[in-house]
Amino acid sequence: MLAGQSGDYGQPPSRAAALMAVGLTQHYLEGAWFPKGGGQVLSDRLAAAIEEHGGKILLCSPARRILVEAGRVTGVEIDSHHLGRRVVRAPIVISNADYKRTVNELVGAAHFSKKTVARVERAEMSPAFGVLYLGLSRDLKAEGHPRTNYWIFPNPDLEAEYAAAARGEVGHTPMAYISIASLKDPTNRRVAPPGITNLQVMSLAPSSPAAWGVTEAELLSGAYRKSAGYQAKKRAFAEAMLRSASRVFPGIDQQIVYQEVATPLTHRRYTGATGGTSYGLAHTPAHFLRGRPGSKTELPGLYLAGASCRTGHGIAGVMMSGVAVTAELLGGRVWGEVFGKENAGPRPTNLTALRPDPLSSSAPLASPGRAEAAQRR
Ligand SMILES: Cc1cc2nc3c(=O)[nH]c(=O)nc-3n(C[C@H](O)[C@H](O)[C@H](O)COP(=O)(O)OP(=O)(O)OC[C@H]3O[C@@H](n4cnc5c(N)ncnc54)[C@H](O)[C@@H]3O)c2cc1C
Known part of the structure; x- marks a missing residue:
């Protein structure tokens, strides 16, 4: 139970700094927060302040x-x-x-x-994660689903889970974390079209390119993305995530209308972080x-x-x-x-307005601001 959120600091009980585990748990007891408009809003605010x-x-x-x-x-x-x-x-x-x-x-x-x-x-770097991003043909909002995250532990031996990822393996039904963007930010049109649920399933994932059937040279050149071996490993990761997620959402594999996988190699490509x-x-x-x-x-x-x-x-x-x-x-x-x-307390709303985001307002999608906003991103 105490290590139930270990994925948030990425260490098993035998290795985690106890104060990190305690602090993390305490911070969730106070409640969790989600930026209205999604994580991009944080970057946009920061960018606006820098430019101003x-x-x-x-x-x-x-x-x-x-x-x-x-x-x-x-x-x-x-x-x-x-x-x-x-x-x-x-x-x-x-x-x-x-x-x-x-x-x-x-x-x-x-x-x-x-x-x-x-x-x-x-x-030593922290372990990395893989994410399965899903669009589901069901509306969890309309079903009255609670706004919550799920931690799924098919295998109670957390030490074994971390050791397997460190060895470069993805288990048959690994521990997983489910976050449901559609419930956290229900009015954000960018998250999913009406009637569709945007849901993410995450788990520990191997950091080394070899574990994904890729060489370091293929990773650096970007050629790895098209490699058949990598695609097969990504599919296997997605299947493992779906097996774990189906413990909370039975039949989830029959409801998929959109699917995308990010591996530690993807994260490395975008952020440059060691091991992703x-x-x-x-x-x-x-x-x-x-x-x-x-x-x-x-x-x-x-x-x-x-x-x-x-x-x-x-x-x-x-x-x-x-x-x-x-x-x-x-x-x-x-x-x-x-x-x-x-x-302390509510902030004065004297922040400069961000450029309108056409996807999260009723503005037409082809408005001239869009190309500009996309370029900024
Ligand atoms: C799928 C996922 C979900 C997460 N969810 C949460 C969550 O719900 N809550 C939470 O608190 N944390 C979450 N995290 C963790 C959180 O995102 C990270 O801890 C945090 O973003 C790390 O910030 P950073 O600035 O160190 O690195 P980054 O966010 O990676 O930023 C580093 C930046 O530096 C840039 N950069 C790197 N090298 C160079 C270079 N040579 N030149 C120019 N630019 C460079 C990168 O492109 C990147 O933009 C999540 C992580 C993942 C992968």
């Missing part, structure tokens, strides 16, 4: 290197889909890429102390609090944010890492400005 303050956002522009000269950071080299390869000079760089990639690939181990290099070498994890460093005692990096690094000008940081993973954890790095740069008053009494 004169900042610029470049999509499809991965940073290839964080530049270091005379022992301090001097900028980044980007490989932009829009602008080509460019150097952007800056005295401060905040990396949201994961800790291992930041140190080893973006900056280069040569710029860090032996102690840090050894720490990064020892660092979204939880950063493993949530074990070795990587708890001071076992995770803070906002400031030993390299002058280099700062960190994201799930590998001390504030932890998940939306709340990584948002907190943003506050922490801002406080590091602008001073401790930032904490008060964000969490002070004056900000």
Whole structure:
């Protein structure tokens, strides 16, 4: 029972940091939250705030290197889909890429102390997840289904579940988590057309390309997506997810009108995270609090944010890492400005309106704003 939400921190009882497990459980006892309009709204708000303050956002522009000269950071080299390869000079760089990639690939181990290099070498990443996204030809809202998540444990031995995923295996009926977007955000047209339920089934999934029948070279080139072996592994994963989900929703495999699978390789392609994890460093005692990096690094000008940081993973954890790095740069008053009494209670609605989203309003789908909004995404 105590480990019933272990998937939210990605460690079995024998390895999890106890305080992480307790904190996570406590946070759900207070209730869970979902942003109206979906997760994209968080990014859009952040983007709007950056642009309002004169900042610029470049999509499809991965940073290839964080530049270091005379022992301090001097900028980044980007490989932009829009602008080509460019150097952007800056005295401060905040990396949201994961800790291992930041140190080893973006900056280069040569710029860090032996102690840090050894720490990064020892660092263990969290496991990754696979997701089966479904559109179902039934309306759970109309059926009065409760707004809840499900944890499904066909096998009570959690240790075995984590060990199997670490070995690169997907079980016959693995532990799974079901989240139902249609119930969480019932008025959002983007989630699903009327009468259709949008539902996701998630589970631990192997991180290594080999477990998905793919080579590292195929992964890097993107060719893996069309490989027959990968497609077969994806189908097998979807079937396993459906077997687990049918314990809560019998006959679910007969109600599918839309289906899509995201594997750790998909997550790696989109986010660049080591092994495709979204939880950063493993949530074990070795990587708890001071076992995770803070906002400031030993390299002058280099700062960190994201799930590998001390504030932890998940939306709340990584948002907190943003506050922490801002406080590091602008001073401790930032904490008060964000969490002070004056900000308690309902927020004033003086936020600039986002550009209208044609899919979640009654505006015609072909409105001119759409292409612009799509481009921004
Ligand atoms: C399916 C799924 C469901 C989840 N559901 C929840 C949930 O309900 N609640 C919750 O709290 N958490 C949830 N999580 C976890 C949560 O999404 C992550 O912990 C969180 O998003 C991690 O934030 P991050 O900023 O560290 O990394 P990311 O969100 O991956 O952001 C890193 C960003 O950096 C960019 N990037 C990386 N490298 C470079 C580079 N070299 N140059 C330029 N950009 C780069 C990536 O493209 C990405 O946009 C979920 C995760 C998954 C996979």
